[in-house]
Amino acid sequence: MARPRQFDEHDAVASATELFWRRGYHATSVRDLGDELKLTPSSLYRTFTDKHTLFLRALDHYRATESTQAYRRLDASDRPVREVLREWMLWLVTCPADGESGRGCFVVNTATELGTTDTQVQERTEAAFAVTRQALRAVLAEGRERGELSTDLDIGGAVELLFTTVLGLRVRERAGHGLERLTTTIDFAIRALGAAPAQPA
Amino acid sequence: MARPRQFDEHDAVASATELFWRRGYHATSVRDLGDELKLTPSSLYRTFTDKHTLFLRALDHYRATESTQAYRRLDASDRPVREVLREWMLWLVTCPADGESGRGCFVVNTATELGTTDTQVQERTEAAFAVTRQALRAVLAEGRERGELSTDLDIGGAVELLFTTVLGLRVRERAGHGLERLTTTIDFAIRALGAAPAQPA
DNA sequence: ATGGTTCGGGAGTGATCGCTCCCGAATCGG
DNA sequence: CCGATTCGGGAGCGATCACTCCCGAACCAT
Structure with missing residues (x-):
């Protein structure tokens, strides 16, 4: 034209x-x-x-x-789920590939700034949140199938806690909190998944 | 004058x-x-x-x-620490005493909106965060002293996780997430503190 | 009472906001 | 080559931004 x-x-x-x-x-x-x-x-x-x-x-x-x-x-097809989760969370709070730090997560920043006032924005933030939760659920399910996680593990609860922890970590990264404390947080969160069940040979 | x-x-x-x-x-x-x-x-x-x-x-x-x-x-002087923690976290995500919901936490909202750009603001948000962490530490220490929590519990790690979880919960409340899911999160976070040690009569 | 001072209120500052319009230039299909 | 169309660019729209100034009124100490 x-x-x-x-x-x-x-x-x-x-x-x-x-x-x-x-x-x-x-x-x-x-x-x-x-x-x-x-x-x-x-x-x-x-x-x-x-x-x-x-x-x-x-x-x-x-x-x-x-x-x-x-x-x-967050793909755990060829590595232990705890390791995948840990490195994924560490990457989330370290990711400034371009040196930019203190940016946090665009979705989290947007959700807190615009809250529930803008429905079009909210649709998108909620969709992003849902994807993360879904991915966490898949990883935990895989871990349980593989015997890396206890069959007693409440996957629903664990997903909610991990997801919420990630939001908190993103806020803290935005607020400039040091990697050391965030790592402590991540390690404790992983431990909250419980001990690995005994391996049947 | x-x-x-x-x-x-x-x-x-x-x-x-x-x-x-x-x-x-x-x-x-x-x-x-x-x-x-x-x-x-x-x-x-x-x-x-x-x-x-x-x-x-x-x-x-x-x-x-x-x-x-x-x-x-968050004062645990006369009740079990798990109960205090649980009800405290529930209150944090329910507190709209005046019906106003979706406000989240003013400190969290501010930390994400202004990030690390405003030093005067950052001083205040960091101070608020420090108070919360300190209060959590005190509660967990009391719980361990009273024998409600295992002596093996990594209090430093638990403080970081609980604190980070609270930030995440505040974000989610701001984003309009339902009380049900947040309660699931809280319960799992409490469980992450480990089982209560056997009571010596 | 009276002088000194701060008050509430409103008009108005320059700057910036999100956004529009119009222009000549560039690039297309025919 | 030419008409149609969209481009980049700049001037400028009304509204609102954070903020100031001035005034008569209200108050207090004396």
């Missing part, structure tokens, strides 16, 4: 995600976004409708990248 | 706390505050210097009321 875009829409969403992640929704202005994405206001609005829509796109982008990566790291 | 104030400064801070708590820092405008506190801008600024200072006052007010009440409810 006509003139094509001179910027990569996907890259722009990624940059917007970065900004919203660090500063939150209200503290990020459209001008900030424009500067970061190297987009004039008109291009930004033509492409993303408005700030709120762009924010939803950013949330979706985050879930499609960070959350999905977390989900993949 | 001169004409006295026609409003109660303490009440004004309490109202401001309510507003900041529900909406967060950036989403609360000075006009909103003025309307809620029934204060004209000039009175507000004469009394509280500026928005940021008023926010710090609100944080301090919250710690002096809500946090202190939580601290008091």
Whole structure:
């Protein structure tokens, strides 16, 4: 039809995600976004409708990248579940691959900032939470099948505790808490899954 | 000296706390505050210097009321520590005495919204966190002394886990999660403290 | 009473908010 | 090559942001 875009829409969403992640929704202005994405206001609005829509796109982008990566790291098909869980949680509080620390989790930050006021946002945060819980449930189930966890283990309760602990860890990482204390937390949480049952040879 | 104030400064801070708590820092405008506190801008600024200072006052007010009440409810001098812990955590996620739900914890909301960017805010959130951890430590120590908890219990680890769990619970309450699931979480967290040692008559 | 001081209230500051409009340039299909 | 369409870019919209100034009224010490 006509003139094509001179910027990569996907890259722009990624940059917007970065900004919203660090500063939150209200503290990020459209001008900030424009500067970061190297987009004039008109291009930004033509492409993303408005700030709120762009924010939803950013949330979706985050879930499609960070959350999905977390989900993949929780795969326990070839390692002991305790080890997988421990390293997964450690990665969650260490992940600043790009040196950026104190960002916490975009979903957690968003859930606390926007609470239950924005239904479209809430749908997305709840979906992300549900995926995490589901993945935890799968790992624990696998651990029980393999005999790494006691058959007495209340998987429902363990999922809730691990999930809640992860939210807390994300808050603490955002608040700048040191890795040492967070590691202590993680180790104790793993221990809460109970001792490994005796192995039948 | 001169004409006295026609409003109660303490009440004004309490109202401001309510507003900041529900909406967060950036989403609360000075006009909103003025309307809620029934204060004209000039009175507000004469009394509280500026928005940021008023926010710090609100944080301090919250710690002096809500946090202190939580601290008091964690007193285990005349009841079993598990029971005290359980009811304390339940209260934390139920406390909307005034019907207001989904507010979460003002300190947690603030820590995630402002992260590590504001040192004055961070001092206060960290102080609040430290008080909670200290209170948890005291309860667990008492439980061990009384023989309600195993002498093998790693109190340091248990404190970290309980504290982190509480942060997670507060996030979930803010996100609108149902009491049922949160109760499951709490019960499993209590169970993570281990079985009660056999009572020596 | 009176002078000194702070009060409540309202108008108004410049800056920034989210967002729109219009332009000439660029790129397409025909 | 040309009409149609969308592009990037910049100026600028009304509204709201945090905040200030000024005024007459109210209060206290003397």
